[in-house]
Amino acid sequence: xxxxxxxxxAGRRGHLFWLALKTSFLTLITLGLYRFWMKTRLRRYYWSSxxxxxxxxxxxxxxxxxxxxxxxxxxxMAFYIGIVNLILMFLSFAVMGGNVAGxxxxxxGVIPVIFYAQYRAxxxxxxxxxxxxIRFGLEPGAWGFAWRxxxxxxxxxxxxxxxxxxxxxxxxxxxxxxxxxxxxRLEQGGRxxxxxxxxxxxxxxxxxVVAASSLLAAMPAVWSAALTWLAYLWLLYGFARFRALxxxxxxxxxxxxxxxxxxxxxxxxxxxxxxFGWLSIGVVLAVIGLLLGMVAVAxxxxxxxxxxLQDATQLPTWLAWAMGVVLYFSFFLTFxxxxxxxxxxxxxxxxxxxxxxxxxxxxxxxxxxxxxxxAEAEGFAEALDLGAAI
Amino acid sequence: xxxxxxxxxxxxxxxxxxxxxxxxxxxxETSLGFDEQRxxxxxxxxxxxxxxxxxxxxxxxxDQAQRDVMILxxxxxxxxxxxxxxxxxxxxxxSRCDRLNRGPAPGGLRRLWFWAGAALASVAAIILVLVPxxxxxxxxxxxxxxxAALGKATLGQIRQALADTESAPVAFCDSAAGSKALFTMxxxxxxxxxxxxxxxxxxxxxxxxxxxxxxxxxxxxxRGLIDNADGPDEVAGVLAHxxxxxxxxxxxxxxxxxxxxxxxxxxxxGDFAGGLVVLFLANQLIQADYSRAAEAAADQFAIDxxxxxxxxxxxLARFMDKLxxxxxxxxxxxxxxxxxxxxxxxxxxxxxxxxxxxxFRPILTPAQWRTVRRMCG
Numbered sequence: 001x002x003x004x005x006x007x008x009x010a011g012r013r014g015h016l017f018w019l020a021l022k023t024s025f026l027t028l029i030t031l032g033l034y035r036f037w038m039k040t041r042l043r044r045y046y047w048s049s050x051x052x053x054x055x056x057x058x059x060x061x062x063x064x065x066x067x068x069x070x071x072x073x074x075x076x077m078a079f080y081i082g083i084v085n086l087i088l089m090f091l092s093f094a095v096m097g098g099n100v101a102g103x104x105x106x107x108x109g110v111i112p113v114i115f116y117a118q119y120r121a122x123x124x125x126x127x128x129x130x131x132x133x134i135r136f137g138l139e140p141g142a143w144g145f146a147w148r149x150x151x152x153x154x155x156x157x158x159x160x161x162x163x164x165x166x167x168x169x170x171x172x173x174x175x176x177x178x179x180x181x182x183x184x185r186l187e188q189g190g191r192x193x194x195x196x197x198x199x200x201x202x203x204x205x206x207x208x209v210v211a212a213s214s215l216l217a218a219m220p221a222v223w224s225a226a227l228t229w230l231a232y233l234w235l236l237y238g239f240a241r242f243r244a245l246x247x248x249x250x251x252x253x254x255x256x257x258x259x260x261x262x263x264x265x266x267x268x269x270x271x272x273x274x275x276f277g278w279l280s281i282g283v284v285l286a287v288i289g290l291l292l293g294m295v296a297v298a299x300x301x302x303x304x305x306x307x308x309l310q311d312a313t314q315l316p317t318w319l320a321w322a323m324g325v326v327l328y329f330s331f332f333l334t335f336x337x338x339x340x341x342x343x344x345x346x347x348x349x350x351x352x353x354x355x356x357x358x359x360x361x362x363x364x365x366x367x368x369x370x371x372x373x374x375a376e377a378e379g380f381a382e383a384l385d386l387g388a389a390i
Numbered sequence: 391x392x393x394x395x396x397x398x399x400x401x402x403x404x405x406x407x408x409x410x411x412x413x414x415x416x417x418x419e420t421s422l423g424f425d426e427q428r429x430x431x432x433x434x435x436x437x438x439x440x441x442x443x444x445x446x447x448x449x450x451x452x453d454q455a456q457r458d459v460m461i462l463x464x465x466x467x468x469x470x471x472x473x474x475x476x477x478x479x480x481x482x483x484x485s486r487c488d489r490l491n492r493g494p495a496p497g498g499l500r501r502l503w504f505w506a507g508a509a510l511a512s513v514a515a516i517i518l519v520l521v522p523x524x525x526x527x528x529x530x531x532x533x534x535x536x537x538a539a540l541g542k543a544t545l546g547q548i549r550q551a552l553a554d555t556e557s558a559p560v561a562f563c564d565s566a567a568g569s570k571a572l573f574t575m576x577x578x579x580x581x582x583x584x585x586x587x588x589x590x591x592x593x594x595x596x597x598x599x600x601x602x603x604x605x606x607x608x609x610x611x612x613r614g615l616i617d618n619a620d621g622p623d624e625v626a627g628v629l630a631h632x633x634x635x636x637x638x639x640x641x642x643x644x645x646x647x648x649x650x651x652x653x654x655x656x657x658x659x660g661d662f663a664g665g666l667v668v669l670f671l672a673n674q675l676i677q678a679d680y681s682r683a684a685e686a687a688a689d690q691f692a693i694d695x696x697x698x699x700x701x702x703x704x705x706l707a708r709f710m711d712k713l714x715x716x717x718x719x720x721x722x723x724x725x726x727x728x729x730x731x732x733x734x735x736x737x738x739x740x741x742x743x744x745x746x747x748x749x750f751r752p753i754l755t756p757a758q759w760r761t762v763r764r765m766c767g
Binding site for chain 1: 408410411412413414415416417451452453454455456457459461468469470471473494498499501502505506508509512513516517520521524525528531532533536537539540645646647649650651652654
């Protein structure tokens with residue numbers, strides 16, 4: 001066996017686009033019920049795309065267990081949210097005489113539950129992920145994650161974001177150090193300061209955008225527009241740079257029982273994926289909007305240049321409604337499916353193809369771990385609407 | 391399926407695959423064949439006893455990205471996998487194993503139903519029982535300043551929700567003379583009462599025939615209601631009814647109740663319902679769908695106050711009849727003012743309270759009533 005294991009990627013944009021479009025349409029017409037199936041099927045696709053050493057990852061989560069988890073979470077969260085909201089509303093009016101405080105407190109009250117839910121969701125996903133027939137797993141520790149997250153956030157806010165990379169590192173380390181592949185435990189090495197440079201660079205590009213747009217009044221329009229666009233492109237680059245470098249540095253410092261990783265993502269490639277992806281999505285959605293507009297005009301029998309808002313209100317009500325609904329939903333369906341096909345998948349592909357597993361000889365000695373029965377699945381995250389991507 | 395055997399038997403089947411036994415992370419090369427006697431797929435690895443998979447129990451993994459590779463699993467073994475890359479072998483497997491594409495058995499359905507029932511029951515218990523009970527209890531403890539703030543906040547939301555455009559909320563009708571006349575009306579109706587806060591009476595420039603009370607002594611009349619009334623006494627009856635709700639703090643309890651219920655509803659519906667929640671909250675307060683007991687108490691309060699102010703409850707009864715004729719028994723406004731399904735004929739109740747001997751006089755002079763009619767220009 002060679003001493004490195006390249007990671008192949010098998011996913012195709014077209015396949016994923018149709019899968020995402022089909023499943024989100026089914027989700028729509030079942031009033032959201034199919035979303036548990038949609039998530040499962042998309043994950044199966046993404047997971048099976050990633051093939052370290054030619055053996056694909058497998059996602060074994062089931063839709064019904066997700067539905068069950070959601071129901072369990074609703075039972076508990078309904079009490080929490082209903083009663084806590086009511087009491088907070090009462091207190092905020094009784095003590096502070098305004099409802100802003102009530103909303104604020106009730107949001108703050110939900111935050112620890114959000115962190116808790118994030119960890120539980122990660123635990124569920126890892127417990128349902130396999131490679132070479134061996135399960136991944138995450139040790140219990142959701143409340144520890146929740147209070148650490150809360151403290152890190154407070155520190156980050158108090159330092160005006162300066163300690164944000166520190167938070168990212170330590171929270172990722174908390175999770176990684178509790179992650180198992182079979183009997184082998186993962187470990188996150190490195191230091192938080194390795195994320196500081198990329199984060200600072202991103203902050204500088206953000207400041208450049210602010211500076212460029214505040215100079216708008218001081219110079220001719222053409223120049224200021226060009227400058228602003230340049231600043232935005234630089235911001236995009238800064239963002240891609242942060243994503244690529246933080247992924248690379250965090251990944252290269254992960255080890256498990258003698259197995260390690262090499263990662264060489266290219267910043268320009270990541271930036272190009274974001275730029276091309278968002279531009280294409282913009283164009284496609286604009287075309288959809290235009291087509292529906294033309295349908296509306298045809299239905300009206302009006303000329304383009306005579307079309308005013310007044311005419312639009314003279315459409316038959318049912319037609320206007322039907323078109324509005326179609327426009328609204330096709331917009332979101334297409335948007336979601338395109339984002340999978342043009343952004344998520346190319347990113348996954350690039351990160352996978354630039355990843356190499358080192359020291360694979362140790363893998364053969366790794367043995368199976370027990371199944372993590374997990375009645376609530378990712379129900380809390382689902383109920384709180386977290387993890388919207390996949 | 392039936393296999394047509396020609397001559398000595400089916401063609402021998404021997405292909406390579408990769409075997410993941412589900413116990414170790416090692417990938418083992420394996421050779422595959424069929425055992426015709428036992429109707430199994432035989433997976434042989436050198437130096438180990440062969441594994442038999444019943445043909446009917448073999449399944450493929452679905453939604454796989456790599457479509458020219460087949461990954462097989464077997465019912466009853468959650469971890470073992472067989473990877474088949476050879477296209478010819480895949481064809482033979484597809485023709486032999488006709489349950490290849492079936493889904494896994496949907497286990498745990500009973501548990502699912504149980505939790506679906508539990509989720510429904512807990513949401514229902516919270517929205518229908520726990521939150522209303524707590525809201526009623528808490529409403530009594532809310533200090534007057536708190537109630538005033540709550541009322542102010544909800545009044546703003548309601549004016550925004552009723553508006554046709556996003557930009558401007560529905561306007562108040564303000565005229566010094568009209569407001570003064572309404573104030574006169576309220577003073578006569580509340581004479582001798584000890585209210586925890588001052589009443590503020592607003593007229594909204596909206597053609598809905600309705601009126602509602604908000605926490606902190608706000609009573610809102612719609613222009614449509616004033617336009618629809620034949621004389622000031624009908625408006626006085628409605629006003630007295632709303633003051634009845636104010637006195638028993640019904641709107642305060644309702645506002646707290648909605649705060650509790652909507653968190654739960656938005657939990658079920660997801661984030662897109664954020665905007666709907668506010669709309670729904672406003673709607674709930676306008677519809678003023680109070681309980682039977684609360685409506686009966688407000689009716690009784692209205693009749694008492696009208697009599698105390700020397701105004702005939704006949705006008706209130708007439709107005710109730712009119713609403714009933716116009717909007718029907720079960721409309722929201724019907725439940726509020728005229729014909730709650732479980733309250734019988736409320737107009738008759740009002741008429742029954744009229745004493746034989748009386749010296750009733752209208753609550754406003756004709757001149758004052760005209761100023762009220764003209765409030766919205």
